[in-house]
Amino acid sequence: MNRNLVKILVGMLMVSMLLSGCSQGPAPAATGTSGKQKIVTMAMTAPWDTFVPFNTTNGNTDAVLELIYDKLTVLNTDGTVKPRLAKSWSIDEATHTKITFVLNEKAKWHDGAPVTADDVVFTAELMANPDISVARRSKIAPFTGTKGGVRDPGKEFGVKALDKQTVQFTMIEPTGLDYMLFIMFRDFYVLPKHLLKDIPVKSLLSDKFWQRPIGSGPCKFESEISGERVQLTANKDYHLGAPDFDRFVVRIVPESNILSGLINGEIDVVAGASIGNIPLNDWDMAKKQEKLVTKSVPSLGYQYMSINTKRIPQPVRQAVNMAINRDALVNNLMKGEGLSAPGPLRPDHKYFNKALLPIPYDVEKAKAMVAGSGFDTSKEYELRVSKGNSLREKSAPMLQQDLAKIGIKVKIVTTDHPTMLTAARKGDYDFALIGSWGSPDPGESVLNVTPGHINNFSQLQDRSLANLGDKGLKAFTFETRKPFYEQYQMLLREQVPFTWLYFPNDLVAYNKQISNLDYTNFTLHNRSVWEWKVAK
Numbered sequence: 416m417n418r419n420l421v422k423i424l425v426g427m428l429m430v431s432m433l434l435s436g437c438s439q440g441p442a443p444a445a446t447g448t449s450g451k452q453k454i455v456t457m458a459m460t461a462p463w464d465t466f467v468p469f470n471t472t473n474g475n476t477d478a479v480l481e482l483i484y485d486k487l488t489v490l491n492t493d494g495t496v497k498p499r500l501a502k503s504w505s506i507d508e509a510t511h512t513k514i515t516f517v518l519n520e521k522a523k524w525h526d527g528a529p530v531t532a533d534d535v536v537f538t539a540e541l542m543a544n545p546d547i548s549v550a551r552r553s554k555i556a557p558f559t560g561t562k563g564g565v566r567d568p569g570k571e572f573g574v575k576a577l578d579k580q581t582v583q584f585t586m587i588e589p590t591g592l593d594y595m596l597f598i599m600f601r602d603f604y605v606l607p608k609h610l611l612k613d614i615p616v617k618s619l620l621s622d623k624f625w626q627r628p629i630g631s632g633p634c635k636f637e638s639e640i641s642g643e644r645v646q647l648t649a650n651k652d653y654h655l656g657a658p659d660f661d662r663f664v665v666r667i668v669p670e671s672n673i674l675s676g677l678i679n680g681e682i683d684v685v686a687g688a689s690i691g692n693i694p695l696n697d698w699d700m701a702k703k704q705e706k707l708v709t710k711s712v713p714s715l716g717y718q719y720m721s722i723n724t725k726r727i728p729q730p731v732r733q734a735v736n737m738a739i740n741r742d743a744l745v746n747n748l749m750k751g752e753g754l755s756a757p758g759p760l761r762p763d764h765k766y767f768n769k770a771l772l773p774i775p776y777d778v779e780k781a782k783a784m785v786a787g788s789g790f791d792t793s794k795e796y797e798l799r800v801s802k803g804n805s806l807r808e809k810s811a812p813m814l815q816q817d818l819a820k821i822g823i824k825v826k827i828v829t830t831d832h833p834t835m836l837t838a839a840r841k842g843d844y845d846f847a848l849i850g851s852w853g854s855p856d857p858g859e860s861v862l863n864v865t866p867g868h869i870n871n872f873s874q875l876q877d878r879s880l881a882n883l884g885d886k887g888l889k890a891f892t893f894e895t896r897k898p899f900y901e902q903y904q905m906l907l908r909e910q911v912p913f914t915w916l917y918f919p920n921d922l923v924a925y926n927k928q929i930s931n932l933d934y935t936n937f938t939l940h941n942r943s944v945w946e947w948k949v950a951k
Contacts, residue, residue, distance in 0.1 A: 452661040453949050455929065458668040458682045459691035461803035461832055462642045466628045467620060468604035469542045469551045472870060473833070474852065475690050477602065477940040479645055479665055484604035484630035485530070487516055488596060490939045492715055494855040496596055499655070500530065500605060500631065504596075511589035511891055518580045521654035524607050525629045525636075532576035537608035539574040539584075540566070546616045553868055554599050557586045563867070591896070594888045597856040601939065605631065633945040634663050643667055659949045670694050670805050674701050677924055684925035687937040689716055689850055693922040694805055695750060701924050712921040715764075715853030716938045717756050718807060719913045720798075720814065721872040726845050727796075731823075732911035734784035737775045738821045739814065745917050748809055752922060756915035758904045759853070759860040765893070766857035768901040771908060782821040790823075796845040798825040801832035806919055807848045814848075814916075839872040847872065852938050853918075857900040858888050864912050873912035880906055 463476040468484055471477075485500040501516040522530035541547065542555040543566045552564035559573030560566060573585035586595075607629055614622050628636050633655070634647035644666045649658040665686075668676055674697040676682035685691040693701045693709070702709045720739075722732050741755035754761065757771040785792065798818075800811045811827045818825050825846060830838075839847045849872060853859060861884030863870045866877075883906060887899035907913075923934050928950040936943070 453659070454662045454664065455660045455683050455944075455947070455949060456664040456666055456681065457684045457686055457691070458666050458673055458676060459686035460668065460670045460673075461690065461801075462667050463645070463665075464833055466625045466636075468602075468606065469538075469549050469554075470620065472550050472602075472836075474688060474850075474940070475686075475832075478686050478688075478690060478942070480604055481632065481940050481942065482634040482647055482663065482665075482944065483628055483632050483636055484606070485522065485632050486602075486604055486940075487535075487600055489941045489943060490597055490601060490855075490936070491941070492855060492935050492939060494593075506592040506595075511591065512586045514584045514586070514592065514595060515577070516582050516584075518582070519654045520580055522631055523652055523654065524610075524631050525650060526607075526610070527652075528607070528609055530605065530607075530631045531579050532582040533579075534605050534608045535582040536572075536574050536576050537612065538603070538606045540572065541606065541611075541616070541619075543572070544616050547619060550869055551602055553862055554603055557588075557590060557595070557599060559585045559587050561587075588889060589891075590888050591891045594856050594858050597854050597939075598858060598862070601854075607631075633658050637662070653945055656945050658945045659947060660944075663944065670803065673697070674924075677701070677707055677926070678704060680926075684929060684932070685923050687712070687921045687923045687934050688714070688852065688940075689718075689804060689806075689919060689921065689938075693924050695748075695752065695922065698750075698752070698922050701922075704924075706927055707924045708927055709922075709924045710934055711752055712923060712934045713754070713761075714918055714921050714938050715761065715855070716851060716921075717759060717853055717915055717918050718810070718848065718850045719756070719759075719915045721839060721844075721847045721849050721913050722911065723842055723845055723874055724876070724910075724912055725842055725874045728788060728790065729910065730784055730788040731790045732914070733909075734781040734788075734821055735818065735823070736908070736911050736914040737777050737784070738781040738817050739914060739916065740776065740817055741774060741917060742776075744810060744813060748813060749806065749917065749919060753917045753919040756917050758907055758915050759851070760857060760904065761853075761918055764855075764857070766897055766900045768904040770901075771904060778817075778820050785821050785823065792822040792824070794824075796823060796825045797828050799828045799830065799835050799838060799844045799847040801835040801848070802829055803832060804850070807850070810916065811848060814846075818846075840869060842874040848916075852940070854939070857896070857903075858884050860907075861885075861888075861903070864907070875910070875912045877910065880910065880912075 461475050463479045464473050465471050468480050487501040489497040489499045502519045503517045507513040543561050545565045556564035560570045633650050633653045635650050637646040637648050639645050647663045651657040745753045757774045760767045800807050815825050838844050862868045865881040883903040887896050890896040930948045932947050
């Protein structure tokens, strides 16, 4: 029997056993009719970490949050923006310090109460409250009345309701609208004031509300098996239109079992955006399945190796950047389904600095740089990688070999993703493999090289990169922004807080009974499930 067929049959059996063995009741049926219900099951490979929208930076969590809660807009990778909770928006062209959103008057919370501008203000106030833990505090930092994203007592807060449906954000400094929409408002999920306002802030994170959260998004929370699945029901009163399904299930599935789950109907769609893709080894088999639509989607998202700048000096970081064989990663590991990364922007990005090409690759020069730097090559350094992303896991040994060629010995330390991120944020590492979603806006990576930011994984203390990014976000046209971001990209190459590896294509698949979904925007946390069509 064909080995690939054996592999699939075995995988199907394993998934069936896994799904039928859940401890809290039977697994829901997949797409189609089941007691007159249409159920869609989406697979991703690692779990969410919270239902508190402002206290995470985990993309797996965002895949769930965007179903339950609303954001103000829908972002597209082509740089366009569509309405979501807000039906329109504008910036004060005279000062570039005020952004005004007009909310959709039809929007309601899942309990039937109307969504108002007061809810947006309340959410912003929570994010800026010093008595609460907020992973996404930087999202509120641009607004007046805050210092580093924390409320500055005695100063007027820069988020206020002008009327029931209109909310205005006032920024400390002039800032471009594109940057604010694509970076600051991308992860701004609105919370219900009427349900949370009476909970003491210091006990808010442990409140029972998060056990059954209520939002205004296209899906209503139904139940959760922690680390295994979230079950949701369609919000038939959703202001952008009732979803064309009755229930939506997000299920954690080992990457090796995704294809067999799609084939046997236990899974309908993968989450994409590197959090739920078809494994490369299964890609050829997936494309042969008549019941599946398969797509290889070029992505703005990138994978990179963060380098602890407090432990690894700049000349060695430059040598590391020069020693990595990115073409081998893309061609051998990824079978060409990706693109070597010269920096955080794809070469076809309109802000890309062409001076970054060709990407430097010179093992002998890199080896000499390490030898001449006085770097301690007698000790073993750690390369941290998280479970669940097979590309990162398979990249690690290849990077280990590349570094060995220039005299740097590393051991691979594999943990779950939250543990790896915690270590990186604390600076408890030497090298770490991390991914980012990318963005049409060239300033997407600036926060990650800004001293004091939660995602400054490299522990960078030099503000020169952050300062260039600040200049770029205060420019308001492509022509005025581009020079700053060209300098920024070159300085990244010089300082090497990260070494960029590749832009992986998203290898995705979904059941042909589903249509009208656009994977190109999944990487920006916009799956727009209310637009999907599900056949009976």
